[in-house]
Amino acid sequence: MKRYVSGRLLQLIPVLFGVTFLTFALLSLAPGDPVQKKLSAQGIAVTKDVLLETRKEMGLDRPWTLRYASWLFDLLHGDLGDSYKDGTPVAGRLVKAMKYTGILAISAFLLALVISLPLGIYGGIKKAGFLDRMIQLFCLAGYAVPGFLLAVLLIYLFCIRLKVFPIIAKGTVQGLFLPTLTLALPLASRLTRQVRASVLNQMEMEYVDGAKARGVLKPYILIFHILRNAMISILTVFGLSIGTLLGGSVVIENIFMWPGMGKMVMDSITARDYPVVQGFVLVMAVIYVIINLIVDISYHLLDPRLEEI
């Protein structure tokens, strides 16, 4: 196991190199000049001399390959560089945004789990019943309603009509509730479908009939046989979902004034703030690789029949 984990972690090196190189190349080849964006951010035109002078000062007059090499060199020395936009260190910005996104992602994920596991299991067991149809309706609505609309509806309901939450409540438990709910509901609908489908699939297996015939209690069959076997496919979806959540959501973060990763990276792409985008890509690549690794390890722990890793 240790060998496998260290091998996977070593694979991070070429993955990170490839991802950051490609990102740097694409950003550099894409239209848009960070200097122009920085100096004309408010719509004031600048002369060519000022543009050239600023490009030189920021090192943007060098070929992108050299700039990438320089970025990589700094990275190996623990320096992610400074934002083109405001000169603040990228590492500090990322840490702050990650803290906010992490809190939101984890709370949304946990809430989605709390909703989806019982609903999915119930739907799988009581297939085609009234409640199952309601659950399927919830899943459909969760898929169909866009995040921004759900956010506004929730604000309208909880803040304007019921007045149980203030709109401006950043940094408090109250401030966390609505963005969590907005992120969790669509995710819960996706997870519910997955859990339901996996449970249904397992319910049709012969080992379930066998266990029933042997007189094993239904809850025991459900928890120790059906769910355990269903977890393999469910975990894959969970892993991917938490990765997506940790990338941040621009719309939710904008509406709820939540200073997370999504908003930060979107602003940075618009402003062609390459160092921030590079830092974000690097962090996300690490997160995805680690989550995938955890999911792979958990497969083995859940099902020892799987090939020894």
Add this chain to the structure above:
Amino acid sequence: MMKKILAVLLGTGFMTASLYGCHNSTAVGTAPKGQASDKKIIRVSESFALQTLDPHLDYQGWYTSIYGVTETLFHMNDQSTVTPLLAESASANGAVWSIRLNEKAFFSNGDPVTPDMVIRNLKEAGEINFRFSNFTKYTYAVVDKYTFTIDTGTIYPMLINDLASPELAIADLDHSGDKKTGLVATGPFVISSFEPGGTIEVARNEQYWNGKAKLDGAVFYYMPEAGTSFLAIQNGEIDTYTSVTSDAAEQYRKEPETYTLTTIPATRLQFYILNENRMNASLRKATNLTIDSKAIGAYLNGTVSETVGPFGPSASYGKVTKAKPDVKAAKALLEGDGYTINSDGYYEKDGKVLSIHLAYYAARSLDTLAALMQEQLKEVGIHVVLTCEEDPDGTYIATGDFDIGLFCMISDKAGDPYYFINCTLADGAPYNCGGFKNDQVQLMIKELETETDTNKRAQLANQVIQTAIDEDAFGYVALFNKITVTRNGVKGVAENNPFDFYFLSADTDMD
């Protein structure tokens, strides 16, 4: 069994939700933490957030000015006229400006504003902000306790306009640290709480040199989404904000007993460049006679005001005229040029449809403007092909590859016409990319560069712009409106000032 488990889970969920809801529910619509109810604290939403407080960096001075924390030597009033603020007077003798500081002006820590400190600020701003790098090239000299000189090398009449730019704010550099989280300046308010990238709170500067601020303080919430501001003001959680969207404005107009909406033409201009290298005089004239700015303004539903020239009509340098839209005259011009209408309703000549290429970028409503212009030109019989570019400066503005090029920029950055004229009409200017060339205009621009008499400057500017309009080199469509909403009782938030960088002042008040 499963039903029981589900019931327990659902019950727990509802209980948690109820507890969340009950917890501290009195906070809805109340003042922020630490605010006593008898204090006058205005709550504002802003669509930007600062990472540091350095007013000299990039456009950050705009925001510290909005917060009422920083001030400049000169100020732009509601009529776009430069008036002294930290400075008492300024006079020029050739290239040498003599500036006398206001003897009463001092920083929030009680230290006086000295010529030496002002010079250090101007030099620092020039060093870290490339748009003001000219301030590193000037020669400064302290004359006495309140007076200093700036030698600009060549005659530079716009110096005091530059000195009204919020990026040239005067801070106490000895007591502001690295200006990342602290700033000592001269404004009616001081920073009391600063969260980089988030909320900023300011409190009254008890030692303000220019009278006592009427408010005790203000809170600026970062709300990048206009919809959130709309809901927050309805919920009584904020008192005012600017950049109101047209649909929100419509709602506020329906509730005059609660809200006051102020709309004025600001300084951001939507315009188009007609490429003289690819369109002849008749086609350019026909285009200008077809484009109906009023109809475009009406479609954009109060977010813009139609304009004749690039500057607001109240400015002395905004007195120009243009022909009213006249579709018949436009058609006559095209027909006089040998075009005939084909069965599709488009003009054609020698079997070739009259088709023009309109380039734009999707920001500042230019996408809507492009579609409206396409529609209006189609009605006359001109086929328009639209091209949307991500980076106008790197594409059609740089190459001149367009028949009509749309652009949006601030036309009046500091109460003077030279900046806009110089970057759109001078030979070789970055936005004179449509082949406009007029020797008389170039001479006038040269004269404008050094002319010190304000009236003569306005006259020259009007002549230059009028020539550009008459030669159909450009089409000036609309000025974006500055739309401010306040809850009734809030006043003095610079709602009548066309510049975006003013908001809080000592006169800001609320009932």
